[in-house]
Amino acid sequence: MKTYCVGGAVRDELLGFTVKDKDYVVVGSTPEAMLNAGYKPVGKDFPVFLHPKTHDEYALARTERKTAKGYKGFLVHASPEVTLEEDLARRDLTINAIAKDADGKLIDPFNGVADINAKTLRHVSDAFAEDPVRILRAARFAARFTEFNVAPETLDLMRQMVAAGEVDALVPERVWQELAKGLMEQKPSRMFDVLRACGALQKILPELDRLWGVPQPPQHHPEIDTGVHVMMVIDYAAKQIFNLPVRFAALMHDLGKGTTPADILPRHIGHEARSVQLVKEVCKRLRVPNDCKELAQIVAKFHGKLHQALHMKPSTLLEFLIELDAIRQPERFSDFLKACEADSRGRTGLENCAIPETELILKVLQAAQRVDAGQVASAFSDSEKIKKAVFEARLQAVKQVLERL
Secondary structure (H helix, E strand, C coil): CEEEEECHHHHHHHHCCCCCCCEEEEECCCHHHHHHCCCEECCCCCCEEECCCCCCEEEECEEEEECCCCCCCEEEEECCCCCHHHHHHCCCEHHHCCEECCCCCEECCCCHHHHHHCCEECECCHHHHHCCHHHHHHHHHHHHCCCCEECHHHHHHHHHHHHCCCHHHCCHHHHHHHHHHHHCCCCCHHHHHHHHHHCHHHHHCHHHHCCCCCECCCCCCCCCEHHHHHHHHHHHHHHCCCCHHHHHHHHHCCHHHHHCCHHHCCCCCCHHHHHHHHHHHHHHHHCCCHHHHHHHHHHHHHHHHHCCHHHCCHHHHHHHHHHCCCCCCHHHHHHHHHHHHHHHHCCCCCCCCCCHHHHHHHHHHHHHHHCCHHHHHCCCCCHHHHHHHHHHHHHHHHHHHHHHC
């Protein structure tokens, strides 16, 4: 029995990154031998075990054979006879198919080290085409390793996979999982660049894919192209280390511009309402978690209205906050403002523009929050009168703050 460190841990060590988790391949062993050694079984589809002390993952060397479309259509074979090279051959990219033995010696049958040095994402073998998730993974690695480019032959293979309908077999949960990981990478726009280049984005997120080539008024958007703008917005959100709901909302906020009638371009009258409907459809199809779905919907609906805040009457400002449920959900409102910040600064030449409406709306919120709604309500028994009295008390607080500005 021999054990090798494999995959991301070896790759990241070679790249000079901090290694967080280590995965191991065990050659020449059986499930019974692993159990007798105290390892805890965790794998459902193939034999994976946790080390009794370190809790690192140890998987028995295995091969895979394609039996049906999609990422689950595989027959897995694990036995003591499977070699390390056979196990590495089933991996996606050469940079992930490097192993290291107990003495620190690298085993690199597919020239992964050379591809690391050349900053290239290249498939290990034609078996790459058997698993459509690998398209998403390759795109995600482009977002993580921002100096790496997908090899031309790998991109060609990805295009062939899309044409063959492999992407159509992806299940929603796995698409969302990979998209969410990609959005949290260093430069998420690169993931969508790769997905567009191979044709997968049109299959996975057609609502987003159609934004490229859609013009916007140059006085507001010097970058003009809506798709380019959205990519700038998500990259700004990533640069600020905003959370996943904010980044997803940034990605979704302008979907309605892809359905603007051609005769009114480059204006986008009413695109917010169309965006909300498209966001709902995307979230339902991909089974997006509620925190991401809810924020994406309110950002799509209200990001344009925030820009009007400086010209709103005190009562309109307060009604806007109530509509956003900002008083009851201040954390979500904070995320809303972050997504709007990314929208404002995700424009060519405006990356550091002032956003005075955010400062104003936060002061209005603080004034409304200082009102003791319970105390105001105690003087009334009728619910409508309570609602009106609380609104009036908050409105007076807002007016006082605005008068001091």
